[in-house]
Amino acid sequence: MHSLAARLGICVVDDRPDPGRPPWARAAASVSFGEHIALSSRLGDAGLRADVLAMALIVAAVMGDTDVGHPCAIAAPGGLVLISATRVLPPGDGPGRLATLLARACGRNTPSAAFEYTVAAVG
8 A cells, every 4th residue: 555655646754643733633544735744653453453544544535624525525624534543344435435446455354444533623
């Protein structure tokens, strides 16, 4: 999935944990402006990291600054979406379902690559 991100022009980096940072900086992943993904280095398990990355890639693909009325779209006016490490079972409709399909297409045998997420207020 890292090579997929590179082909799409999305930069993926590991974020170092720092207890002094604000809560949003301690998310499993953060996606900014659909171009940058920061994966938490606390995600030690390779399978969990892959599933969170799948979710982050889908979030990057479907986020925008306005609500377009599509069930998979994420309106993030500030350009920042935070993904938690809380898995959603079953994945349901929307970005989580797409993330699960992406993870499976990349060889993951996972029941769900859907995670809770929130649009961060920036500013």
